[in-house]
Amino acid sequence: MSTATLRETPAASTVTTVPRxxxxxxxxxxxxxxWIWLAFVAGTTGFLLWLLGPGADTAQRALETYGYSGLIMATGSADEYSDQFYNADTLLTVASFAIALFAGGPLIARELESGTAQLAWTQSVSPARWLAVKLAVPAAFIVVGTGLLALxxxxxxxxxxNLLIAGIEPRALYFSLGPATVAAPLLGLAxxxxxxxxxxxxxxxxxFSGFAYFLVYAFRGNHWPFQGRYQQPELYSRSRAFTSxxxxxxxxxxxxxxxxxxxxDVVRFTREYLPSSDYWPRQLLETGVLLALTAVAVALAFALLRRRAAAG
Structure with missing residues (x-):
């Protein structure tokens, strides 16, 4: 019994230490x-906190001083705040593109091209385990980072x-206000x-990775029956105008x-942006579709890797 224990211990140790x-x-x-990702999350978090605190306070004081109609033509007030607000949406979109580029290039293709991956496969690391860790590590950082930013x-x-200027832009923010914000970059990774x-x-x-994700983004924005950036209902506003x-x-x-x-004779507006009644059903449906596509892409990746490994 003692001998059996001695024989099993190294094997067990190998199994537990290889993934680490x-x-x-x-x-x-x-x-x-x-480090770039952590800097992006930290910087965007700081920017959103500024929008939540000091930036909003400045815009609110200008709104109370000039009224809504005056604010639109004033410099450095709600108009600027509205523009800054939509910049955060742009940052999240660019991050998803960057993740797709990183996955296609430095994460996978560069290691295959340089032979680093093949070397790892000869050192007690199976191709499947190599790919699983390659996906799991960045996915964990993506989920935590984008989840924090979306919240x-x-x-x-x-x-x-109420500080945002009305127009088509509020509906575009559908992309960045729910769980689909986390699922989209995961699809880019896959x-x-x-x-x-x-x-x-x-x-x-x-x-190819950048082009593929661009197609997904364009199709997601304008053609999915449950999405559509310019289709109603999505995010709409309840607005009232007041005379002098x-x-x-x-x-x-x-x-x-x-x-x-x-x-x-309009001197001010009151405006409240509201999610449409089916906002969350659409968000959850889109999140499910994005995650399903991610799962398909991951399954195809493992199948392709097995075929390449078997072919030598």
Missing amino acids: GLVRTVLRLHRGAL LYHQVWSAHS LGTLIGLAVRRTLPALA AGAEIRDPGCYDDKACLAKH
């Missing part, structure tokens, strides 16, 4: 990308949507990985047109 070694290797090889962004929206395995050359993998005499009138829709404002 793989995780350390992935973190070491891609520490530059990791903060939704908090800013809930607290200060697509980039699949393309990196298929192409196995860094520069072509970068190009204090009378409430129907919103004429001339938010930055001085002649129109003068014609209707």
Whole structure:
């Protein structure tokens, strides 16, 4: 019994330490990308906290001083706050593209092209385990980082949507206010990985990964029946206009047109942005579709890797 125990101990030790070694290797090889991601999350978090606090306070004081119609034509007030608010949405979109590029190029294709991956496979690391860790490590950072940013962004929206200027842009924020914000970059990671395995050359993998995610983003924005950036219902606003005499009138829709404002004697607006009644069903459905596509891409990646490994 003592002999059996001695024989089993090294094997058990090997099984438990190999994954940890793989995780350390992935973190070491891609520490530059990791620091860039952490800096992005920290910087965007600080920006959202500024929108939630000091930025909103400044815009609110200007709103109380000038009224909504005056704010639109004032410099450095709500107009600027509205622009800054949408910049956070742009940052999240760019991050998803960057993740797809990273997965296709440095994470997968570069290691296949340089032979680093093949070397790892000869050192007691199976191709399947190598790929699993390659996906799991960045996925963990993506989920934590984007989850934090989506929660903060939704908090800013809930607290200060009254400071945003009406138009098509509020509906575009559908992309960044729910769980689909976390699922979208995971799909970028899976697509980039699949393309990196298929192409196995860094520069072509970068190009194809970026193009593939661009197609997904464009299709997601304009054609999915439960999405559609310019389709109703999504996020809409409840708006009221007031004249110089204090009378409430129907919103004429001339938010930055001085002649129109003068014609209707509009001096201020009140505006509340609201999610449509099916906002969360759409969000959850889209999240499910994104995760399903991610699972398909991951399954195809493992199948392709097994075929390549079997072929030698």
